[in-house]
Amino acid sequence: MNEVDPFRTPEEDASGTDSGGGRRRWLVVGVAAGVLVLSGAVAAAAWFLGGPDDAGPGDRLNKEAADVRWAEGITPEWMSEQLGLGIPATARFPRAAYKVTSRFDTGLLTFTLTRSEAEAYLKQHPPEKKWLEPASAPTGATPRYFAHLGLPEPETLKDGMRYGYVCPGSPKASEDQDISDAYGLSDKHCVSVYVHEYTPQRTRIYIRDQFEPNVSPLPTALSSTPRR
Secondary structure, X not given: OOOOOOOOOHHHHHHXXXXXXXXXXXXXXXXXXXXXXXXXXXXXXXXXXXXXOOOOHHHHHHHHHHHOEEOOOOOHHHHHHHHOOOOOOOOEEEEEEEEEOOOOEEXXXXXXXXXXXXXXXXXXXXXXXOOEOOOOOXXXXXXXXXXXXXXXXXHHOOOOEEEEEEOOOOOOOOOOOOHHHHOOOOOOOOEEEEEEOOOOOEEEEEEEEEEOOOOOOOOOOOOOOOOO
16 A cells, blocks of 8 residues: 655655655745735735725825915904904004914914003903913924914913903903803804013013814905905
8 A cells, every 4th residue: 555645745756756846846836826815915905994085194194284374465454353353553563374274274463562552452352261371381392373473382481471262342251150151152252362571561462263264265365455
């Protein structure tokens, strides 16, 4: 009875030799086939998980970054109207900007006043509840908004800084405010105001607010007349 070695290739059985050449050829063919199958599986997974219609997180971040732009033709007067807060006639260095993104837009307005002018302006536009003072100034914060106007971000400032929410046209909040205000259900419109006494004589006012995309037609780049 002839015994057959199950680990021998057909070539080895036919020749009766054990040179190893046939075994190596079959081994190479098997490895190549395995590589092809694995490559096909990887390609299929990549197609299902990261196809053109289902971009990965990196692609989405790149797309969002590409959608960000600073609108042209933004004047302090136009931005003041959108924010609902006027610019005093005595204000110096008024600047404004409008940042457009795919999720929301951000409007910026800043100007400087003397200390006494600033206090008079803030009395006309009191904050909800009270002004707050920062406990510390974070370092290494990413410039996002006012850096576009050549200014430090107000959140990075501590000395001489106070901030709060101002709701144009709304009376100052009181302790007996109604329940809708207490739980944030009021439909009043408020903006972020930062007040920085950057020198003993002058105060810089920062105003910032967010808008729904395309909530208002932007001024054209060639027009300096605010929309009325």
